[in-house]
Structure formats: structure tokens, C-alpha cells
Amino acid sequence: MVRVGDKLIGYATDPDVRSRGASGGLVTAVLAAALEKGLVEGVVVLKRIDEYEAIPVITDDVQEVLASGGSMHAVPVNLAKYAAGRKIAMPGKPCDVRGVIEQAKRNGVDLESTYIVGLNCGGTMHPVVTREMLVRMYETDPEDVAGEEIEKGKLIFRTKDGEEKAISIDELEDAGYGRRENCRYCTVKIPTSADLACGNWGVIGEVAGSATFCEVMNEKGKRLLDNAIDVGFVEVRPADGKAIAIREKVNSAMLKLGDEWKERVFTGIPDQERLTYYMEQFADCIHCGACKEVCPVCTCGEDSKCTMFHSLADNYRMSMYHMVRLLHLSDSCIGCGQCSDVCPVDIPVTSIFRRFADPAQKKRNYEPGMDLTRPPFLEVMLK
Amino acid sequence: MKESIYTTVCPGCSIGCGLYIRESDKGAVSVDFLKSSPVNLGKLCRFGMRLPHYYSRLVSGKAEGQDCGTEDAVRAAASRLKGAGKIAMLSVGNTTCEEHIAFMKLAETLGTVVHTGIPVYAQLPPECHPHLEGMPFIDIENAEKIVLFIDPYVQYPLLVRRLLAAKRNGAYIISAGRTELHLAHENRKLSPEQCAELDLDSGSLIITDVHPHTDPCHIQQLLNIALDTGARLQVMKPFVNSEGADRLAKSRAGMMGISQIMSGIERGDIRTLVLLDSDPVELMPDTSRAVEVLKKLEDLIVISSRDSPVNAIADVVIATEPLYRKKGTFINAEGKLQENSGQGIDGIDAISMLSRELGADGFDHRQVHGYLHERMIETLASENRKPEYCRMECGTVPAQQNGACTLEYMYNPFMWFSQPDDNGFVLLDRGMVKSLRLKKGGTVRLDSEKGSMDMRYKVEKVPEGTILTGRKLPIATATVTKIKAEGC
Numbered sequence: 001m002v003r004v005g006d007k008l009i010g011y012a013t014d015p016d017v018r019s020r021g022a023s024g025g026l027v028t029a030v031l032a033a034a035l036e037k038g039l040v041e042g043v044v045v046l047k048r049i050d051e052y053e054a055i056p057v058i059t060d061d062v063q064e065v066l067a068s069g070g071s072m073h074a075v076p077v078n079l080a081k082y083a084a085g086r087k088i089a090m091p092g093k094p095c096d097v098r099g100v101i102e103q104a105k106r107n108g109v110d111l112e113s114t115y116i117v118g119l120n121c122g123g124t125m126h127p128v129v130t131r132e133m134l135v136r137m138y139e140t141d142p143e144d145v146a147g148e149e150i151e152k153g154k155l156i157f158r159t160k161d162g163e164e165k166a167i168s169i170d171e172l173e174d175a176g177y178g179r180r181e182n183c184r185y186c187t188v189k190i191p192t193s194a195d196l197a198c199g200n201w202g203v204i205g206e207v208a209g210s211a212t213f214c215e216v217m218n219e220k221g222k223r224l225l226d227n228a229i230d231v232g233f234v235e236v237r238p239a240d241g242k243a244i245a246i247r248e249k250v251n252s253a254m255l256k257l258g259d260e261w262k263e264r265v266f267t268g269i270p271d272q273e274r275l276t277y278y279m280e281q282f283a284d285c286i287h288c289g290a291c292k293e294v295c296p297v298c299t300c301g302e303d304s305k306c307t308m309f310h311s312l313a314d315n316y317r318m319s320m321y322h323m324v325r326l327l328h329l330s331d332s333c334i335g336c337g338q339c340s341d342v343c344p345v346d347i348p349v350t351s352i353f354r355r356f357a358d359p360a361q362k363k364r365n366y367e368p369g370m371d372l373t374r375p376p377f378l379e380v381m382l383k
Numbered sequence: 384m385k386e387s388i389y390t391t392v393c394p395g396c397s398i399g400c401g402l403y404i405r406e407s408d409k410g411a412v413s414v415d416f417l418k419s420s421p422v423n424l425g426k427l428c429r430f431g432m433r434l435p436h437y438y439s440r441l442v443s444g445k446a447e448g449q450d451c452g453t454e455d456a457v458r459a460a461a462s463r464l465k466g467a468g469k470i471a472m473l474s475v476g477n478t479t480c481e482e483h484i485a486f487m488k489l490a491e492t493l494g495t496v497v498h499t500g501i502p503v504y505a506q507l508p509p510e511c512h513p514h515l516e517g518m519p520f521i522d523i524e525n526a527e528k529i530v531l532f533i534d535p536y537v538q539y540p541l542l543v544r545r546l547l548a549a550k551r552n553g554a555y556i557i558s559a560g561r562t563e564l565h566l567a568h569e570n571r572k573l574s575p576e577q578c579a580e581l582d583l584d585s586g587s588l589i590i591t592d593v594h595p596h597t598d599p600c601h602i603q604q605l606l607n608i609a610l611d612t613g614a615r616l617q618v619m620k621p622f623v624n625s626e627g628a629d630r631l632a633k634s635r636a637g638m639m640g641i642s643q644i645m646s647g648i649e650r651g652d653i654r655t656l657v658l659l660d661s662d663p664v665e666l667m668p669d670t671s672r673a674v675e676v677l678k679k680l681e682d683l684i685v686i687s688s689r690d691s692p693v694n695a696i697a698d699v700v701i702a703t704e705p706l707y708r709k710k711g712t713f714i715n716a717e718g719k720l721q722e723n724s725g726q727g728i729d730g731i732d733a734i735s736m737l738s739r740e741l742g743a744d745g746f747d748h749r750q751v752h753g754y755l756h757e758r759m760i761e762t763l764a765s766e767n768r769k770p771e772y773c774r775m776e777c778g779t780v781p782a783q784q785n786g787a788c789t790l791e792y793m794y795n796p797f798m799w800f801s802q803p804d805d806n807g808f809v810l811l812d813r814g815m816v817k818s819l820r821l822k823k824g825g826t827v828r829l830d831s832e833k834g835s836m837d838m839r840y841k842v843e844k845v846p847e848g849t850i851l852t853g854r855k856l857p858i859a860t861a862t863v864t865k866i867k868a869e870g871c
Contacts, residue, residue: 047388049390049419050419052419053417053418053419055388055403055415056415057386057388058386075418076418077416077418126418126424127418127419128418128419128420128421128424131421283565284536284543284547284565284566286428286429286536286540286543287429288427288428288429288431288432288540289429289432290416290426290427290432293432294416312806312808312841313807313808313839313840313841314841315841315842341416341418341424341425341426342416342425342426342427343426344423344426344427344428344540344541344543344544345540345543345544345547346544346547346548
């Protein structure tokens with residue numbers, strides 16, 4: 001039996017799952033065990049299409065979970081939307097987890113029946129940009145790539161013939177490649193608001209590359225892991241002090257980098273230029289609504305103020321759609337980057353929303369998606 | 384909890400945006416983002432985001448007013464086609480290359496050709512046709528000067544990001560369209576012949592489109608400009624596989640536009656019309672008139688993957704699977720071959736069955752796909768072509784009549800299909816608002832010979848006396864309709 005707060009090293013007992021998993025297959029095995037024992041009705045997995053493409057599917061088939069894509073840096077989807085209204089388990093980067101929690105605050109998700117296995121995340125990359133980066137920076141045919149990993153500040157690609165090429169993330173990002181912009185300034189790298197927080201940071205020695213560091217964050221996490229151990233899907237042992245220290249050191253380094261990027265991206269705008277700035281940023285908007293559709297913290301559905309107050313026939317200098325969304329998301333935007341990804345005219349929507357939300361969230365010392373104890377501050381203010 | 388996921392392209396226009404369609408076991412359809420698609424990086428416009436509505440209109444087979452299955456519909460169609468004369472066949476490119484080829488084989492059996500509905504090709508010398516074929520969209524981003532004869536925000540929204548990238552790369556952008564574009568450095572009311580004033584050269588790019596109602600003079604003039612200056616032409620097209628349908632055409636010499644087909648029906652030169660995923664009721668500016676004309680046909684046979692207005696007046700409807708489920712390929716406006724992940728072959732099988740009923744050989748997907756490879760795969764990756772045609776004598780594009788008030792339909796690929804949208808308004812200029820004493824938030828009354836309607840309006844910088852609409856309005860008689868406007 002594990003306890004809340006335990007920091008463990010674990011892996012899947014099935015040798016095949018362990019060898020296919022990026023870090024010993026523990027996450028896959030925990031999710032499969034939850035399904036096997038009826039803890040949940042379905043599991044969200046990434047169905048792998050190729051190295052750069054996977055699509056989220058919800059499955060009730062244990063074998064499909066065991067065969068799923070695992071963690072893929074070049075598949076920047078947010079899984080929170082897939083959790084709504086279902087009794088499921090899901091893996092999740094910090095932004096996936098934060099999306100689910102913000103939805104739970106707005107009654108979009110029932111957290112009692114949703115299990116989240118969090119994955120450490122240093123950032124994700126856009127698949128098309130990644131392909132271009134492979135050709136230009138790595139001089140590698142994207143079709144030859146068999147795997148990738150981020151380690152010690154470097155992005156490493158492994159080719160089918162076993163060759164590895166590593167380039168520092170700083171160098172890649174200076175050249176306009178590497179992680180998506182929102183990932184660079186993200187300030188949550190270990191998903192401590194998930195039920196389990198897993199990753200390869202702190203996995204050292206003989207198990208490096210074949211085991212997962214797993215922290216039990218709450219009672220649900222304990223239930224998940226106990227269940228997986230009971231059915232014999234995973235084995236765990238306590239992490240030693242050195243492993244814990246290394247995990248913390250990697251996290252601190254990543255957070256420091258995130259803060260530096262934040263300073264670079266969010267340069268100040270003089271008060272008198274703010275309106276012009278926001279008007280200009282959204283001037284090319286074609287009102288497709290995709291940014292709302294993909295937003296993992298938006299639970300309004302069809303009856304939303306941003307669309308009700310907006311009409312294409314309006315002649316306002318800035319559309320009500322954006323005005324309402326800027327305000328609405330000021331207490332909930334987690335900076336996941338989905339809106340920027342899908343914007344058909346390449347408006348850096350996430351950065352604009354984060355820029356707007358950041359001062360308000362800072363002022364109230366409020367970080368969205370981190371816990372359920374604090375309600376959205378706009379809701380509190382309106383009451 | 385089971386669902387099927389299809390990798391497909393958006394049927395909205397010829398850009399060919401990649402996306403996923405999710406289909407639940409109860410038939411509900413939703414869209415997901417295919418971020419690895421190099422054409423659009425998973426991004427979609429308003430039409431793409433509303434595809435579940437587009438795909439919600441399921442088609443069912445019918446013959447002689449009765450619902451029926453495919454076999455009965457095919458037999459009924461064959462019975463009408465046997466011995467029928469004065470047949471016309473239309474496929475504008477709303478389906479896969481493979482189905483279009485199958486339709487062309489059927490046309491051979493019937494001793495006719497498949498028309499693609501765009502009249503420009505028939506009116507240009509054949510040596511010009513390759514210059515209307517697409518070029519890689521990335522070339523837009525690398526152009527030095529770009530002249531736009533389209534409104535990309537409304538007509539081809541996924542071009543906007545390419546144009547903005549071009550602008551970041553230093554391109555100078557001139558809009559020659561009817562509305563002022565935010566992304567343009569310069570908005571000028573230019574006719575094609577005035578392009579000569581723009582100092583274009585081989586680093587320049589002209590973006591226009593061809594659709595069923597394009598004035599051939601417009602394209603002739605732009606081809607002349609390209610010849611004189613070395614500027615390149617990117618010609619956008621309205622339908623998902625317009626480029627494929629165009630490239631597959633054996634000869635464009637006798638190719639009829641949709642308007643010509645409708646005139647042929649009115650004159651009695653066409654008595655039987657066979658349509659493959661092409662609806663003249665949607666495509667003609669005057670909907671009610673189009674229905675009247677089609678009712679004059681002796682035989683109206685529709686092969687369709689979706690319910691559309693023409694189905695209601697067809698004698699026979701052969702229903703096929705929705706586009707995203709079809710096994711097959713498309714060619715987008717940059718000449719890129721794209722493939723559906725679906726494995727549906729109902730459409731090809733139905734056309735093959737019809738062919739056999741008419742006494743000819745049948746065919747399967749493998750055969751028609753093989754024909755596609757034979758015909759054109761090697762031509763897809765075409766190099767930047769140097770103009771190899773002679774300068775054309777051409778008329779002038781009709782100028783705007785000063786003083787007269789006209790309603791202009793901005794031919795918009797996305798609004799033909801009764802999509803729920805909030806673009807139910809017209810654009811007019813501030814001068815007209817003042818002269819008609821229109822009230823803020825009010826409506827403008829538009830009168831044409833077809834009737835009267837009140838519309839909300841938005842103030843834009845549009846040419847004096849022009850009222851623009853992004854949606855086909857019931858009072859329109861053509862793409863440009865003379866109207867009277869008054870405040871109400």
C-alpha cells in the first residue's frame with residue numbers, strides 16, 4: 001500500500017509495455033489497470049499515427065491502452081476537453097491537468113470520477129515545425145526518426161538506425177524552432193495538481209530510461225497506484241534522496257528558464273497604447289470561433305456571452321467576442337497554447353490572453369488549475 | 384463509447400485543409416484538428432469549424448418520388464438514360480478524383496463529356512490552361528509584391544496567414560478588390576488592365592480565382608499582365624477538388640459553364656442532366672429561377688453524397704457515402720495530392736453499376752485510381768512555368784456604373800450550403816448610410832425586380848453605390864443585381 005506524499009520509482013511489470021514506454025511504461029500500466037478493475041469506464045489515450053501525429057481517443061479496451069502512443073512531444077493537444085461528462089482516467093501534462101481542474105470548478109468535470117496521471121513536461125512542439133526543424137537543424141529526414149527525448153536542456157532525436165543527434169533547446173529556440181511559445185514561458189513543469197505526478201526526472205542509475213519517478217499527490221492517486229500494484233501491472237520502490245534532489249533540480253532549472261522567457265515575451269505596454277495593441281493584434285481575426293472551441297477551460301458551450309454579445313455586423317473598433325473572452329479568461333487562462341495552435345490567421349492568441357490575465361492573477365496570487373480550494377476570482381468578485 | 388476517426392480534407396474550398404472527422408456510433412459528427420497537415424497546420428476557418436452542420440444533411444436515395452436503395456435508384460437512372468439524347472453531365476469537383484474519373488467513364492458510355500461548370504477554360508487557348516493550375520502556397524510567403532483580386536478574409540481565409548507571412552517577409556501587398564483589407568499596404572480600386580501601373584515583375588504574384596461566374600475577360604487580362612511582366616498567377620478555385628476535376632478534363636474545348644448549361648436547358652438543347660455532387664440551385668445566383676429551369680428537364684439524375692436543394696426536384700437520386708468516408712484523393716489549389724483515410728466506395732460502385740446497366744464495362748476503385756496515376760501524378764509537381772502563350776485580345780471587365788445602385792455577391796465558396804452563420808448583413812459605405820438616413824442598428828430595404836427585403840448592414844469602405852453581400856440573397860438575379868435601396 002502506498003501513501004499520499006510517497007515519492008516512488010516504478011515501472012510496468014509487463015516487459016513489452018516497459019520496453020515500449022518512454023520511461024518504463026508505468027503510466028500506461030496504471031491507466032490500463034484502472035480500466036481492468038473497473039475504476040473507470042474509459043481511458044483517454046493518444047492513438048499514434050506517426051512520430052508527429054496522434055489523435056486522442058477514449059477507449060474501454062485495455063489492450064488499446066497498453067498499445068497507446070505514450071508521451072509525444074510533437075503532439076501538442078490538450079486532453080482536458082475529452083474528460084468532460086465521462087468517468088475516465090487520462091494521462092496529462094500540467095496544462096491538461098490544469099484544464100480539467102478549471103473545468104471542475106465550473107462543473108464541467110466531476111473530479112470524483114476523473115483520474116489524472118500527470119506527466120512532467122518541459123514543453124511540446126508543433127508537428128509541422130518539428131519536421132522543418134529536423135531537416136534544417138538536425139539534417140535528418142523526419143521519416144527516419146524513431147524517437148525523441150528532452151534531457152539536460154537538449155532535444156534528442158533517435159533515428160531508426162540507432163543514431164542520436166542532440167541540439168540544445170536554447171539554440172533551437174533562437175533559430176525559431178523548438179518548443180511552442182507558450183511552453184517556453186510556462187511555469188508549471190511537474191503536474192502537482194494531478195492525482196499522480198510522473199516523469200523521468202530523478203530516474204538515475206541502472207533504471208534510467210526504464211522507470212518512472214512517481215509522486216502520489218492525493219487519495220485518488222493512492223487508489224490508482226494501489227489498484228495497479230494489486231492487479232500486478234506495476235512495481236514500485238521508494239525513491240532515494242538523490243533521485244528526489246535531481247528531480248527538484250531539473251524542475252528548478254526549467255522554471256527559471258520559463259521565468260526568463262516570460263520576461264522576454266511580456267514586455268510592458270504603456271497604458272495609452274494598450275487598446276491600440278489589443279485592437280491591432282485581433283485585427284485580422286476571421287471569427288472562426290476555433291479559439292473558444294479548443295479552450296480547455298471554457299465550459300460555456302453554445303450559450304456564451306462572448307458569442308451572444310458579438311455580431312459580425314458590428315462596427316466596434318474591437319470585437320465584443322474578444323473583449324468578453326479577454327475578461328472571461330483573465331481568471332482561468334492556463335496558457336496551454338491551443339488557441340494559438342488553431343488560429344487560422346496565426347494570431348498569438350495565447351500570449352495575448354496570458355498578457356491580459358497575468359497582472360490580474362498575480363494581484364490575487366491566483367494560479368488557475370492548481371487546486372480546487374480557491375474559486376475563480378471573477379466569480380467571487382461578482383458575488 | 385466507440386467512434387470512428389477519419390483523416391480528410393475540408394470540402395469548403397480548394398485550399399484542402401486537413402482535419403479529422405470523428406463519427407460516434409450514433410452517427411454524430413464532430414471536427415478535430417489535424418495539426419500535422421502541412422497545408423493548414425490543423426487550422427480551420429468558420430466553414431471548417433461548422434462542418435458537423437454540413438455533414439448533418441444526410442442524403443437518401445429516391446426514384447420517381449419514392450425512397451429507395453442504391454440498386455433501385457441505379458436501375459431507374461439507367462432506364463431513363465437508355466435512349467436519352469441531349470445529355471449533359473456536370474461534376475464541379477465536389478468529390479474525389481476517383482469518383483470524378485468513374486463519372487467520366489460513364490460519360491464516355493453515354494457519348495458525352497463531363498463539364499466542370501467553370502466557363503473560363505473553354506474561352507482560353509489550351510496553352511493558357513497550365514497557367515491556371517496551382518502553385519505551392521509557400522510561394523505566396525516568398526513573393527515580393529502581391530496583388531489581390533480576392534478578399535481572402537471572406538473567400539479563402541486560410542490564405543490570410545500566408546499573406547501575413549509574406550508581409551513579415553517584406554512583401555508589398557495591394558488589394559484590388561471591392562473591400563479594404565487590413566493586411567494590404569494599399570487598397571486600390573483596380574481593374575485587371577490597370578495592373579500595368581503597378582510595376583510588377585517576376586518577383587510579383589497576382590492572386591485571383593476562377594469560379595462558375597468568373598468573367599473570362601478578367602482572367603485573360605491577368606494572363607496578359609503575367610506575360611508582359613513575368614508576374615506569377617495563383618488562381619484559387621471554389622471546390623475541394625476543382626483542381627483535380629480541371630486537370631482530369633481531357634479537353635476543355637467544349638466545356639460548358641453552369642450558366643451555359645442552364646441556358647442550354649432553357650433552349651431545349653439539353654434534355655437530360657446528370658449531376659455528380661454538383662447543385663446548380665446552390666451555384667446559380669438566382670435560386671428560384673434555377674429551380675424553374677431545372678424543372679424543364681426530361682430527366683434529372685443526381686449522384687450525391689449530401690442532401691442539397693436539387694435533390695428535391697430530381698427524378699432519381701443515387702445516394703453515396705459522405706465525402707469524409709470516401710476512399711480516394713483530391714488535388715488542392717496548390718496542386719498537392721491529398722488522400723482520405725476513409726475506405727468507402729459506394730459512389731464508385733454505384734457509378735460502375737450504372738455503367739453496367741447501360742451495357743458497358745464496370746470498374747472498381749483500383750482501376751480508376753490507376754487511371755489517375757497514369758494521367759497526372761507526374762504532372763503534379765510542376766515547376767514554375769514561364770508563360771508559353773500569346774497575348775490575347777480581350778474585352779474589358781464592365782466598369783462600375785456610377786450613380787446606379789448594385790447588389791454584388793462576393794462569390795464565397797462557404798455560404799452556398801445554408802450554413803447557420805451570422806453573416807446575414809450587407810456592407811455599404813458611410814455615404815450611403817447618410818444619404819439613406821439609416822439608423823444605427825437598423826436595417827436597409829433592398830428592392831430588385833424579384834422583390835424586396837430588409838437587411839442589417841455594416842459600414843465598410845466599399846465603392847460608392849455598391850452594396851456587397853457575402854451570402855446569396857433571394858432578391859438577386861445575378862452576381863451583380865440592380866437594386867434600389869432605402870432606409871427603413
